[in-house]
Amino acid sequence: MKISEMAAATATNIETVRYYEKIGLLPAPARTGANYRSYGSDHLARLSFIRRARDLGFTLDQVRELLGLSDHRDRSCAAVDAIANTHLAEIDRKIADLQAMRGELSRMIGDCRQGTVADCLIIETLGPARLTQ
Amino acid sequence: MKISEMAAATATNIETVRYYEKIGLLPAPARTGANYRSYGSDHLARLSFIRRARDLGFTLDQVRELLGLSDHRDRSCAAVDAIANTHLAEIDRKIADLQAMRGELSRMIGDCRQGTVADCLIIETLGPARLTQ
DNA sequence: TATGCACCCTGTAGCAACTACAGGGTCAAG
DNA sequence: CTTGACCCTGTAGTTGCTACAGGGTGCATA
Numbered sequence: 001m002k003i004s005e006m007a008a009a010t011a012t013n014i015e016t017v018r019y020y021e022k023i024g025l026l027p028a029p030a031r032t033g034a035n036y037r038s039y040g041s042d043h044l045a046r047l048s049f050i051r052r053a054r055d056l057g058f059t060l061d062q063v064r065e066l067l068g069l070s071d072h073r074d075r076s077c078a079a080v081d082a083i084a085n086t087h088l089a090e091i092d093r094k095i096a097d098l099q100a101m102r103g104e105l106s107r108m109i110g111d112c113r114q115g116t117v118a119d120c121l122i123i124e125t126l127g128p129a130r131l132t133q
Numbered sequence: 134m135k136i137s138e139m140a141a142a143t144a145t146n147i148e149t150v151r152y153y154e155k156i157g158l159l160p161a162p163a164r165t166g167a168n169y170r171s172y173g174s175d176h177l178a179r180l181s182f183i184r185r186a187r188d189l190g191f192t193l194d195q196v197r198e199l200l201g202l203s204d205h206r207d208r209s210c211a212a213v214d215a216i217a218n219t220h221l222a223e224i225d226r227k228i229a230d231l232q233a234m235r236g237e238l239s240r241m242i243g244d245c246r247q248g249t250v251a252d253c254l255i256i257e258t259l260g261p262a263r264l265t266q
Numbered sequence: 267t268a269t270g271c272a273c274c275c276t277g278t279a280g281c282a283a284c285t286a287c288a289g290g291g292t293c294a295a296g
Numbered sequence: 297c298t299t300g301a302c303c304c305t306g307t308a309g310t311t312g313c314t315a316c317a318g319g320g321t322g323c324a325t326a
Contacts, residue, residue: 004302014303015285023283034292036303052259057234060283070256077253081245084255088238095231101190102224109217112210120210122217123203126185137273147274148314156312167321169274193312 006039010047017047025050025064058087139172143180150180158183158197191220 007014020026021037026046030038046067053063062083069080111121140147153159159179163171179200186196195216202213244254 002303013285016283018304019284034303036292049259054283056238056259057231066256066259069250070253073249073251075250076247077245077250077255078247080250080253080255081242081247084238084242084245088235088242091231091235091238095228095235098190098224098228098231101188102221102228105189105217105221105224109214109221112214112217114209114211114214116207116209120203120213122210122213123199126182126189126199126203135274146314149312151275152313165274167274169321187312 001039001044003037003039006044006047009044010051012047012051020047020050023060025060025067056087057091058083062087134172134177136170136172139177139180142177143184145180145184153180153183156193158193158200189220190224191216195220 001009003014003017006012007017017026021028026043029040029043032038049067049070050063053066054060058066065083066080069075069077069083108122108125111125113119113121134142136147136150139145140150150159154161159176162173162176165171182200182203183196186199187193191199198216199213202208202210202216241255241258244258246252246254250256
């Protein structure tokens with residue numbers, strides 16, 4: 001299959017497929033006489049794996065590690081589990097950060113009396129440490 | 134005050150202060166005879182504003198807009214409110230995305246039986262659409 | 267006075283993970 | 297035989313910084 005077909009099959013941008021090849025995440029495929037990339041089902045499987053992992057928020061480095069591990073089918077999957085757990089902890093941290101932000105932001109918005117900028121509490125809250133409390 | 138002092142006062146990296154000046158977020162300050170940047174309290178206020186807004190997750194473009202609005206103290210703060218609400222919606226979307234990710238990831242990890250990679254359900258889940266079920 | 271050392275300057279390159287060209291070649295249909 | 301859709305390479309842009317390299321300045325100490 002050619003690049004446009006594989007890209008479509010995995011909901012990936014064509015340039016992204018070439019990018020994955022360039023950074024060594026996807027092996028270089030065979031070429032046709034006209035120098036077009038020609039992919040097989042193994043490429044498709046690998047790209048699907050990459051996309052699924054990316055969708056779940058793994059970084060490309062983590063994906064690279066997971067791909068490396070998945071090639072050693074006889075080893076313990078403890079390392080795989082460790083990467084996944086590290087990532088889970090990162091997600092939890094991000095969620096906590098965003099929820100803290102959300103709380104402060106929505107409090108600011110709730111205080112807004114829709115007056116002029118001069119007495120806008122959003123602007124005021126963002127300002128430097130105020131002397132008046 | 135010099136750049137190191139203002140950076141310290143706002144918990145900002147010195148290079149970041151110069152970066153904000155370069156992209157026009159912070160006005161260029163006066164210079165000493167030795168060509169050192171010399172800041173006043175207005176710069177400090179502005180940088181504090183930028184940092185607070187960044188901490189709350191506003192993009193630099195949003196910060197730029199908020200700063201522009203805060204200069205017109207007689208106008209309605211509806212535009213300010215709109216930016217804040219847009220940002221709140223973005224945060225909510227990110228939280229929802231992360232929570233969906235978290236659910237799928239923790240299910241994957243929960244299924245892991247700590248065997249070999251060959252029957253690792255994490256790797257399997259990441260693989261291409263399986264024929265079995 | 268010399269000599270460190272900490273600080274300041276400019277300008278450029280790097281990070282993640284792509285995306286968007288520019289400038290060219292190829293292929294199939296009408 | 298030309299038109300349009302596709303493919304190629306290579307480079308530059310995105311966001312929000314951070315990290316040099318290669319130089320100048322200011323102050324304390326020997």
